[in-house]
Amino acid sequence: MADKHALNIVKMKKMKADGVPLSMLTAYDYPSALLAEEAGIDLILVGDSLGNVVLGYDTTLPVTIEDMVYHTRSVTRGARNTFIVADMPFMTYHGGIDETLRSVRRLMQEGRAHAVKMEGGLEICSTVSAVVSAGVPVLGHIGLTPQSVNMIGGYRIQGKDAKDAQRLMDEAKALEAAGVFGIVLELVTEEVAEAISKAVSIPTIGIGAGRYCDGQVLVFHDLLRYASPYRDKRFVKTYADVGTLIREGISSYVQEVKDRSFPAESHVFNADEHVLDSLYGAAGKGEG
Numbered sequence: 009m010a011d012k013h014a015l016n017i018v019k020m021k022k023m024k025a026d027g028v029p030l031s032m033l034t035a036y037d038y039p040s041a042l043l044a045e046e047a048g049i050d051l052i053l054v055g056d057s058l059g060n061v062v063l064g065y066d067t068t069l070p071v072t073i074e075d076m077v078y079h080t081r082s083v084t085r086g087a088r089n090t091f092i093v094a095d096m097p098f099m100t101y102h103g104g105i106d107e108t109l110r111s112v113r114r115l116m117q118e119g120r121a122h123a124v125k126m127e128g129g130l131e132i133c134s135t136v137s138a139v140v141s142a143g144v145p146v147l148g149h150i151g152l153t154p155q156s157v158n159m160i161g162g163y164r165i166q167g168k169d170a171k172d173a174q175r176l177m178d179e180a181k182a183l184e185a186a187g188v189f190g191i192v193l194e195l196v197t198e199e200v201a202e203a204i205s206k207a208v209s210i211p212t213i214g215i216g217a218g219r220y221c222d223g224q225v226l227v228f229h230d231l232l233r234y235a236s237p238y239r240d241k242r243f244v245k246t247y248a249d250v251g252t253l254i255r256e257g258i259s260s261y262v263q264e265v266k267d268r269s270f271p272a273e274s275h276v277f278n279a280d281e282h283v284l285d286s287l288y289g290a291a292g293k294g295e296g
């Protein structure tokens with residue numbers, strides 16, 4: 009990121025103004041980050057969705073700051089020239105500004121992220137301002153906010169009726185005023201996401217939020233069908249079927265071990281010619 013060609017929040021705003029879409033993908037470890045960077049992704053999100061796709065939880069609520077620091081550090085080692093955003097996990101930015109800043113410090117200094125993301129609207133605006141004042145870029149996240157799934161009552165589309173649409177618009181404008189550098193719109197109707205994208209000067213990054221956001225974000229395991237519980241959701245597109253490749257590869261390995269076709273002669277290492285004499289005695293190979 010010291011690289012002068014790397015993306016930063018000033019360039020992101022310029023890209024929006026120029027109509028250049030931002031591509032964002034989640035990554036959770038060294039190999040996924042390395043491959044995402046090699047593929048040319050603009051931004052990496054170390055999402056707390058790692059709770060679902062890496063740790064096997066049903067929701068993102070059990071994910072801890074320790075989990076996020078550990079995974080963020082492995083991602084930043086894998087993608088050294090990509091702008092990396094780390095999710096603030098559940099309940100780490102609601103206990104007052106001291107506790108919030110401690111969590112932010114860990115993601116930035118131990119995880120080496122370049123920015124953090126927080127779910128929420130008006131209720132987090134003062135927190136956003138305090139973190140931005142500390143010199144840390146904040147990405148907002150409204151619409152479906154999975155950390156509030158127990159308040160929302162499920163993973164439901166947001167912004168269907170006029171009242172909900174206005175609430176989302178108010179939240180987006182308040183977050184922009186609070187200083188976020190961009191806003192993730194998750195599972196928001198296309199019409200509302202388009203109106204919000206036009207109303208703010210910072211980039212919107214959509215997931216299940218239609219075609220008119222300033223950027224798009226997807227979960228690594230979803231778009232690659234990599235054992236993802238969400239792979240068949242409407243907002244996901246399969247770009248490669250890594251899950252099938254891995255399963256078939258492992259299954260062939262199991263079969264070849266069982267029928268002794270692996271390892272083959274080409275995979276083995278042979279000793280010097282006379283080593284058998286000492287192992288089996290002067291009588292030679294095969295006896296005893």
Ligand SMILES: Nc1nc(=O)c2c([nH]1)NC[C@@H]1CN(c3ccc(C(=O)N[C@@H](CCC(=O)O)C(=O)O)cc3)CN21
Pocket residue numbers: 057060061068154163164165195215227229230236237238241242243
């Ligand atoms: N692997 C993964 N991908 C994600 O996109 C993701 C996570 N995990 N974990 C955190 C949240 C949870 N997300 C979800 C979870 C469920 C739906 C879902 O069931 N959507 C319905 C639409 C519901 C409606 O019509 O209101 C769908 O069919 O797409 C969507 C997003 C998105 N996030």
Ligand SMILES: CC(C)C(=O)C(=O)O
Pocket residue numbers: 034053054055056057058095192194215225226227
């Ligand atoms: C789905 C994206 C926006 C996210 O917050 C995550 O991956 O945790």
Ligand SMILES: [Mg+2]
Pocket residue numbers: 055056057068095
């Ligand atoms: Mg998240």
